[in-house]
Amino acid sequence: MYAIECKNLTHYYGKKLVYENMSFNVEEGKILGLLGKNGTGKSTTINILNGFLQPFAGECLIYGENTQLLTPETKRRIGFLIEGHVQYTFMNIHQIEKFYSGFYPNWNSAPYWELMSKLKVTPKQKISTMSCGQRSQVALGLILAQDPDLLILDDFSMGLDPGYRRLFIDYMREYAKAEHKTVFVTSHIIQDMERLIDDVMIMDYNKILAQQPIEQFMNTFRQFNITLASPEREIDLNGIAVNIEKVKDKLEFYTYSSEDEVKGYLNSKGVEYTSFEEKKMSLEDAFIGLTRKY
């Protein structure tokens, strides 16, 4: 059963194509991380999902409803964290809790006040005077109190120091798994995603490069560091390489193929090397390997 289904999405800004015929699904109970460089369409996708942007073609469904026409009942099932932890900053923590609680019949203020008790803020302090980290906890607490089935978190790590990022991730992961919540999350800080997500979706300009369980991705996507014997020679390795980065005689070779397959391929092309080793990658390394450095 899918919480989110996007089918054949195509979108342009003016004449600039963002993506064409892009489709993806998010299974219920999974945490999916959307990764992509700036300008690849992450925010566009979030805006389409929240009904704030009408795609040029295609559609996204959340719990079977078109996101452009979500009913209040379905919106009640979606928790939305806006990039930068945007909230009503003219309110204090009591006022904002009172405001939101009126919209959600299952409102559970306990997790909200548990998070607020950790913040060193005065009861009447306006949210506008809080630090970014404190604001992130307010936004997170409100979502937890809402108790939605699906959480859409747009760049949750923006402006947070490492401590608050870790707190946010650990709290979110534990909550989502314990309560069987579906999470769709984007972040610029990829190392954070590694601790949080079940599935990864990596976007490049105009297309999706990968969508699979993160464990599978990290096990099958590999980096080999090769020292070339004849660095001046032109190399055509595009057959099995997803990406290669060459600096003088050093070659970073990114592929979904195994070590034996890569060695066999190099031999068949007559490429000689003096060293060959597989490098263990973090998700960030893998992301850069897949999308290229620039």
Next chain:
Amino acid sequence: MFKSVIYKEWLKIRLIVLIALGLSLLALINIFLKVRHDILFVDAANYWYSFLFRGRAYFMVLKFLPFVIGLAIAIAQYFPETVNKRIKLTFHLPVSENGVLIRMHAFGALVLVVLLALVLGLFVAGSAIFFPSNIIDASLITMLPWFLGGLATYFLVALVLLEPVWLFRGLYSVIAAGFVTFFFTSASIGAFKPVLLPLALITLLLSCVVLFSGYRFRKGEM
């Protein structure tokens, strides 16, 4: 849910409402102190004559008060929604998007109407001490376009602020400025009487235009 929407809107505008109320009372006190002074030193008959036949209105200090209050309430209510596109939070609430906007707008307009009605009521009560009813009637007919102008200002500023595209905001602002100016055009006492009903109808129609900006925002215009 409606209570929650009202609660949020009230938090945004309550300070402005209090300031507007204070300013209005000061303006009214100023008017009637001046009237009392002039009647004492000129004499009532001459004072009424100069109002009725020379168009010397004693309430000119109220002319732009509705405009200022309408502008201030609209900014206090809608500007915070445009910062960081916070209106997304409002549209994400489990209420229909138009429904929540109508409720916000209706509340703002209602507060403005109550405030302006209070000013008018106090003005009539104060005027009744010094003037006969025909002068008060003529005064009200002269002032009504200004008060309708205050409401029109509120509706049009909301349209401008929620519009997502700066170019359109500029365009709407120019049109709105030209339109609102009409309500404050100088004219002799009671001259606006024949157009009061059309002005009221136009103001009523303007109350809905904010929905257009909301629709454009939701469509993703940028």
